[in-house]
Amino acid sequence: MAVDLITDNDFENVITSNEKVVVKYFADWCGNCRLFSPKFKRLSNDERFEGVTFLDVNAEKSPEARRAGGVTNLPYFAVFKNGELLEGFAGSKEDAVVELISKLN
Template sequence: MAVQVVNDSEFKEILANNSKVAVKFYADWCGNCKLFAPKYKRVSNEEEQADTVFVDINAEENPEARKMAGVDNLPFLAVFKDGQLVEGSASSKEDYLRSLLAKL
């Protein structure tokens, strides 16, 4: 599934309408965010992730979503189940992303 770039209001709608949501918070100036983007996209396209919605959120432009996940550094990965934050942390490691997805 393609990674959707969303804003605050779209994010709330996605959380309300989807059981499993993975989020990558980024900023345009963040080099590690850009380096991690292809890995995030590749994982989102894996067959076993078909029931999870993957989104990208610009942390600088979407303060409500940033606050919901407790973003403290970038890139920041988080997973939500049934609209609730399960876990999130600043990371650009594929292994951490996979460990988060396993918690869904």
């Protein structure tokens, strides 16, 4: 499955029209964000997460989406179920992201 890059324009629609969503918030200047991108792409293809929509959001260019996720630092990951924020955290440890996504099941 692909990781879709979205903005404030389509954030609300995508979050509410997909049951299970994980969002990676990033900024262009964030080195750890860039380093995590291949891992996030790989996780999006992991069969354990079938049915989960994977999204990338530029936190600097999408302030409404950033607020919706409660972003405190970057990279920041948030999971939404049926349009509601379940949980989020700042960090770049793959096992912590896997644990977060698993909360959607």
